[in-house]
Amino acid sequence: MTSVTVAHYGLGPIGLGIVDVALERGHRVLGAVDIDPEKIGKDLGTLLGRAAIGVPVTADASAALAGRPLVVFHTTQSQLARTTPQLLEIVAAGANVISTCEELAFPWRDHAEHAHRIDTAAKARGVTVVGLGVNPGYIMDLLPIVLTAPCRVIRAIRIVRVVDAGRRRLPLQRKVGAGMDRPTFERGVAEGTIGHVGLKESIAMIADSLGWTVDAVTERIDPVAHGATVNGLHQVAVGTSAGQPIITLDLTMAVGVSNPRDSVVIDGEPPINVTVDGGIHGDVATCALAVNAAPIVVAAPPGLTTVNRLAPIHR
Amino acid sequence: MTSVTVAHYGLGPIGLGIVDVALERGHRVLGAVDIDPEKIGKDLGTLLGRAAIGVPVTADASAALAGRPLVVFHTTQSQLARTTPQLLEIVAAGANVISTCEELAFPWRDHAEHAHRIDTAAKARGVTVVGLGVNPGYIMDLLPIVLTAPCRVIRAIRIVRVVDAGRRRLPLQRKVGAGMDRPTFERGVAEGTIGHVGLKESIAMIADSLGWTVDAVTERIDPVAHGATVNGLHQVAVGTSAGQPIITLDLTMAVGVSNPRDSVVIDGEPPINVTVDGGIHGDVATCALAVNAAPIVVAAPPGLTTVNRLAPIHR
Numbered sequence: 238m239t240s241v242t243v244a245h246y247g248l249g250p251i252g253l254g255i256v257d258v259a260l261e262r263g264h265r266v267l268g269a270v271d272i273d274p275e276k277i278g279k280d281l282g283t284l285l286g287r288a289a290i291g292v293p294v295t296a297d298a299s300a301a302l303a304g305r306p307l308v309v310f311h312t313t314q315s316q317l318a319r320t321t322p323q324l325l326e327i328v329a330a331g332a333n334v335i336s337t338c339e340e341l342a343f344p345w346r347d348h349a350e351h352a353h354r355i356d357t358a359a360k361a362r363g364v365t366v367v368g369l370g371v372n373p374g375y376i377m378d379l380l381p382i383v384l385t386a387p388c389r390v391i392r393a394i395r396i397v398r399v400v401d402a403g404r405r406r407l408p409l410q411r412k413v414g415a416g417m418d419r420p421t422f423e424r425g426v427a428e429g430t431i432g433h434v435g436l437k438e439s440i441a442m443i444a445d446s447l448g449w450t451v452d453a454v455t456e457r458i459d460p461v462a463h464g465a466t467v468n469g470l471h472q473v474a475v476g477t478s479a480g481q482p483i484i485t486l487d488l489t490m491a492v493g494v495s496n497p498r499d500s501v502v503i504d505g506e507p508p509i510n511v512t513v514d515g516g517i518h519g520d521v522a523t524c525a526l527a528v529n530a531a532p533i534v535v536a537a538p539p540g541l542t543t544v545n546r547l548a549p550i551h552r
Numbered sequence: 553m554t555s556v557t558v559a560h561y562g563l564g565p566i567g568l569g570i571v572d573v574a575l576e577r578g579h580r581v582l583g584a585v586d587i588d589p590e591k592i593g594k595d596l597g598t599l600l601g602r603a604a605i606g607v608p609v610t611a612d613a614s615a616a617l618a619g620r621p622l623v624v625f626h627t628t629q630s631q632l633a634r635t636t637p638q639l640l641e642i643v644a645a646g647a648n649v650i651s652t653c654e655e656l657a658f659p660w661r662d663h664a665e666h667a668h669r670i671d672t673a674a675k676a677r678g679v680t681v682v683g684l685g686v687n688p689g690y691i692m693d694l695l696p697i698v699l700t701a702p703c704r705v706i707r708a709i710r711i712v713r714v715v716d717a718g719r720r721r722l723p724l725q726r727k728v729g730a731g732m733d734r735p736t737f738e739r740g741v742a743e744g745t746i747g748h749v750g751l752k753e754s755i756a757m758i759a760d761s762l763g764w765t766v767d768a769v770t771e772r773i774d775p776v777a778h779g780a781t782v783n784g785l786h787q788v789a790v791g792t793s794a795g796q797p798i799i800t801l802d803l804t805m806a807v808g809v810s811n812p813r814d815s816v817v818i819d820g821e822p823p824i825n826v827t828v829d830g831g832i833h834g835d836v837a838t839c840a841l842a843v844n845a846a847p848i849v850v851a852a853p854p855g856l857t858t859v860n861r862l863a864p865i866h867r
Contacts, residue, residue, distance in 0.1 A: 258704055371702055383698050385867040386844055387686055387837030389573055446866045505867070506840075507833040514825040521822045522702030529701055549864055551761045552700040552820070 241531065244268035244301055246327060247312035248276055248284065248294060250406045251337055251370075254524035255310045257285055262528060264308075268301030269294045298323070302330035308531050311336035315434040317344055317351040324366060328358045333534050334366040335527050339434040341368025342378070343543050346441035356541035365537045369530060369544050371522040372398065373435035376513075377486050378442040379544045381501045384509050385447065391505035394443060395485045398499050399516060402469050403492040406520055413469040413490040414460060422460045422467045432458050436474035436486045443484050444476060446545045451476040451484065461491040468492045526550060556846065559583035559616055561642060562627035563591055563599065563609060565721045566652055566685075569839035570625045572600055577843060579623075583616030584609045613638070617645035623846050626651035630749040632659055632666040639681060643673045648849050649681040650842050654749040656683025658693070658858050661756035671856035680852045684845060684859050686837040687713065688750035691828075692801050693757040694859045696816045699824050700762065706820035709758060710800045713814050714831065717784050718807040721835055728784040728805040734775060737782045741773045751789035751801045758799050759791060761860045766791040766799065776806040783807045841865060 240263040245256050248271035259266065260282075269281045271294050282290035295301050302309070309332040314320050317340040324341070327334050344352035359366045368374065377396045385391055402410050414422040414431045425431030437454050444451045456474040460467040469491020476484035497516040503509035530550045537547055544550065555578040560571050563586035574581065575597075584596045586609050597605035610616050617624070624647040629635050632655040639656070642649050659667035674681045683689065692711045700706055717725050729737040729746045740746030752769050759766045771789040775782045784806020791799035812831040818824035845865045852862055859865065 261704070375702060379701075379864070380698065382866045383695065383864050386694075386865040387690060387832050387841050388844075388867045389576070389836060389840040391867050446864075507836045508830075509832065510829040512827050512829065514827065515823075517702050517824065518822040521704060525704040525821075526702050529703075545866075546863055548861055549694070549698050549761075550701040551697045551860075552703045552706050 240264055241308060241535070242267050242304065242306045244270070244306040244309045244332065245281070246270045246298060246301070246309055246323065248273070249312060250408060251520065251523055252310070252312035253285060254520060255312065255527050256281060258524050258528040259310070260287065260290070266290060266292050267304035267306045268292065270296065270298045270301045272296050298326055299330070302327065302332065305330065306332050307535060308333045308335060310527055311338065313338070315339040317341060317348045321351045321355060324355055325358055328355065328362050328364055328366060331362055331364060333364045335530050335534055336366070336368045337370040337523060337527065338368050339370070339373055340438060342370070342373035342435060343438040343442035343445065344368070345445070347437060352541055360540045363539045365534050365539055366541045367530065367534055367544065367547065369526055371517060371519045371526060373438045373442070374544055375522070375526060376499050376517055377436070378439035381503070382443060382446045382545050384501050384511055385503060385505070387507065388503060388505040388509065391447065391503055393483050393485070393504040395487070395502045396500070397487045398489070399494050399497050400490040400519060401492070401494050401497045402490045404518070409490070409519070410492065414467045415469050415492045417467045418465055419460060419462060419467060426458045431470065433472055433488055433490065436472065436488065439486055440474060440476040440484045442543060442545050449478065449483060451478060453477050461489060469494070525552070555579055556623060556850070557582050557619065557621045559585070559621040559624045559647065560596070561585045561613060561616070561624055561638065563588070564627060565723060566835065566838055567625070567627035568600060569835060570627065570842050571596060573839050573843040574625070575602065575605070581605060581607050582619035582621045583607065585611065585613045585616045587611050613641055614645070617642065617647065620645070621647050622850060623648045623650060625842055626653065628653070630654040632656060632663045636666045636670060639670055640673055643670070643677050643679055643681060646677055646679060648679045650845050650849055651681070651683045652685040652838060652842065653683050654685070654688055655753060657685070657688035657750060658753040658757035658760065659683070660760070662752060667856055675855045678854045680849050680854055681856045682845065682849055682859065682862065684841055686832060686834045686841060688753045688757070689859055690837070690841060691814050691832055692751070693754035696818070697758060697761045697860050699816050699826055700818060700820070702822065703818060703820040703824065706762065706818055708798050708800070708819040710802070710817045711815070712802045713804070714809050714812050715805040715834060716807070716809050716812045717805045719833070724805070724834070725807065729775060729782045730784050730807045732782045733780055734777060734782060737775045746785065747773050748785070748787055748803055748805065751787065751803065754801055755789060755791040755799045757858060757860050764798060765793060767794065768792050776804060784809070840867070
């Protein structure tokens with residue numbers, strides 16, 4: 238893809254990682270938004286340990302979007318209730334949006350009202366909006382969907398992801414409860430601060446592609462612990478049809494797990510049994526996916542879309 | 553996908569397998585073409601050991617296409633020099649085409665003249681044409697392309713497919729030389745009757761997606777033999793850039809191989825190492841892929857396309 242104009246909305250570890258990949262690809266950064274006082278006013282290149290690029294971080298999104306970037310990379314929060322106003326602001330500025338907001342990856346099942354608002358605004362403005370990342374958006378939904386292509390019949394799909402959180406950024410280690418005691422972990426689960434957002438979205442996306450009706454989705458989170466200290470979490474979401482599990486997503490994210498991997502097992506004809514040895518490193522992958530998606534998203538028809546409806550994203 | 557009208561052009565093992573899947577999905581068969589005197593005049597359902605469906609096989613393609621099917625499944629030969637007139641006939645009849653013609657999977661590099669003729673005719677008639685199958689069309693091109701999505705950098709791609717030809721149809725066993733003596737095998741390779749068609753197309757498709765320039769493609773075929781008898785072939789195609797191998801496709805198809813599998817190894821950041829345990833069974837997969845592609849192909853813009861440009865095919 239030739240160089241395009243971009244802006245970055247959200248400059249946490251993933252947001253900055255995306256800036257790094259975008260600069261590497263020669264995209265021209267027109268603006269950068271973050272609310273962190275430590276970052277506001279600093280040059281975006283400097284924040285990355287690169288040479289200054291003449292783009293100061295601002296908390297004023299309208300200023301950062303004023304140059305009309307073709308694509309905005311949005312990486313602020315997981316919940317659409319919080320991100321929808323930001324997404325609508327970017328759409329109103331006339332930019333295509335690639336967001337890592339987990340609930341945006343497939344919002345039509347559990348957040349249909351937000352989804353309709355974003356879709357309507359994007360169509361009216363002639364831009365495309367998509368939510369993606371490695372999970373949700375790839376390893377537990379798009380890749381399994383692509384792996385169903387050779388199947389004549391599918392009875393059930395099971396996806397297992399085992400991540401060594403010790404090799405991942407600190408916010409992720411916190412999100413999985415690493416280092417906490419059990420009561421603190423359980424409280425975090427109850428309050429929603431511990432746990433991965435996106436499994437329900439992945440189940441909904443798979444069901445959408447396969448034309449399946451999922452009657453119910455159950456999800457539970459347990460600690461992975463040795464003794465009193467929690468090392469991470471084991472989170473399982475199951476989509477059922479007529480009481481039978483048809484889509485099972487089994488996610489372990491903990492410090493020091495053995496045999497990190499991704500696996501997709503399709504109970505079908507033919508059966509498909511795929512393993513990604515060592516797993517796909519989530520942070521690098523999410524940043525690369527976001528930038529790799531840019532040409533596909535720019536070429537897609539206007540509206541809110543999802544990765545299972547876009548042409549295949551690739552490096 | 554709701555039921556659509558289809559016709560079948562070519563009723564060898566793959567063609568009949570596609571009919572079987574299409575009937576299972578409730579598609580309505582309007583016509584069936586084959587040149588085999590043993591099949592002409594027989595009912596298509598009866599040929600499959602099913603109840604008669606009121607569709608007699610005919611050698612007259614124009615009669616079989618007269619009912620204006622929405623989709624025609626085409627499975628006759630590997631070479632575009634032979635299939636282009638058939639494909640143009642189907643396009644002229646106003647049908648979308650899903651063909652297992654190997655050279656059609658990515659014809660733009662080595663068969664650009666045929667590709668342009670088909671593309672022009674398809675656009676003029678408002679229909680879509682695609683070539684696909686499990687290989688080329690999926691395991692050594694589309695799947696690896698999708699597996700590059702999480703990569704920031706890619707240096708090289710290596711794909712290994714090991715197929716136990718003993719579990720496959722007889723024409724395939726003949727194509728790989730199983731049971732021949734070595735001189736017969738070597739003569740077959742020289743004459744082009746032994747060998748898999750499609751590795752060059754897969755390399756061209758991967759390069760197309762990644763924006764890579766492949767300067768040269770080399771391909772060689774060796775026998776897999778114990779003593780004097782050949783069990784199959786080992787065929788390797790390498791795409792190079794500036795003298796360096798960047799895409800390597802390594803295919804073994806032989807009777808009695810151990811550890812049949814597909815693997816994709818991407819030398820990149822992050823590295824990706826994926827194994828399909830047991831491999832994907834080629835015949836079932838090709839038939840399922842063809843039928844699964846129908847809704848995607850019907851919805852695609854007119855013209856000759858390739859699977860790396862279509863929305864993801866899925867069950």
